[in-house]
Amino acid sequence: xxxxxxxxxxxxxxxxxxxxxxxxxxxxxxxxxxxxxxxxxxxxxxxxxxxxxxxxxxxxxxxxxxxxxxxxxxxxxxxxxxxxxxxxxxxxxxxxxxxxxxxxxxxxxxxxx
Amino acid sequence: xxxxxxxxxxxxxxxxxxxxxxxxxxxxxxxxxxxxxxxxxxxxxxxxxxxxxxxxxxxxxxxxxxxxxxxxxxxxxxxxxxxxxxxxxxxxxxxxxxxxxxxxxxxxxxxxx
Numbered sequence: 001x002x003x004x005x006x007x008x009x010x011x012x013x014x015x016x017x018x019x020x021x022x023x024x025x026x027x028x029x030x031x032x033x034x035x036x037x038x039x040x041x042x043x044x045x046x047x048x049x050x051x052x053x054x055x056x057x058x059x060x061x062x063x064x065x066x067x068x069x070x071x072x073x074x075x076x077x078x079x080x081x082x083x084x085x086x087x088x089x090x091x092x093x094x095x096x097x098x099x100x101x102x103x104x105x106x107x108x109x110x111x112x113x
Numbered sequence: 114x115x116x117x118x119x120x121x122x123x124x125x126x127x128x129x130x131x132x133x134x135x136x137x138x139x140x141x142x143x144x145x146x147x148x149x150x151x152x153x154x155x156x157x158x159x160x161x162x163x164x165x166x167x168x169x170x171x172x173x174x175x176x177x178x179x180x181x182x183x184x185x186x187x188x189x190x191x192x193x194x195x196x197x198x199x200x201x202x203x204x205x206x207x208x209x210x211x212x213x214x215x216x217x218x219x220x221x222x223x224x225x226x
Binding site: 004040041042043045092098099101103104105106107 | 214
């Protein structure tokens with residue numbers, strides 16, 4: 001997990017509140033990704049970024065937005081948290097669009113009550 | 114959607130034994146990757162094998178790829194208690210990119226001391 005820091009590590013929030021998760025990398029990787037991990041569903045891509053201010057939607061993007069104003073930071077915002085967004089969120093980075101493995105952060109466990 | 118499916122879902126072996134996990138996928142791929150996830154941690158990239166490769170080694174890990182059967186196997190030799198983790202395969206589609214990296218649901222490996 002060296003080089004990727006996710007914050008916070010744990011968060012409990014109330015339904016309807018906005019939540020922002022932060023991913024900070026020191027790897028200088030161009031590509032960054034947000035995944036959620038749920039039992040029975042594996043890892044699913046929420047959003048990804050292929051450069052500063054360049055982002056696109058993944059498989060499960062509804063209810064989420066992202067921003068990347070600097071190479072090292074990728075923010076995931078839950079606009080109005082719902083219980084279905086209770087999950088473990090992982091940030092990942094890669095140097096290449098397809099020829100490289102990912103480096104993952106340690107995850108953020110989010111509980112929406 | 115899950116492209117890769119690991120088999121078995123759970124595997125328990127004694128320390129020193131070999132562990133074999135299998136992954137099957139549905140569509141043509143550019144590459145296939147294996148990851149390890151320790152409990153409560155992020156995923157760690159283990160090995161990437163390209164579609165034109167049949168076998169790859171890294172330390173105690175051996176990965177094979179059979180594109181005609183759309184399957185891959187991960188062999189861990191001389192297992193250790195520290196190998197206890199979940200193991201995931203992930204595929205990049207032939208004409209796709211890393212944002213389309215799709216993870217399977219994983220094999221939970223337990224190595225008993």
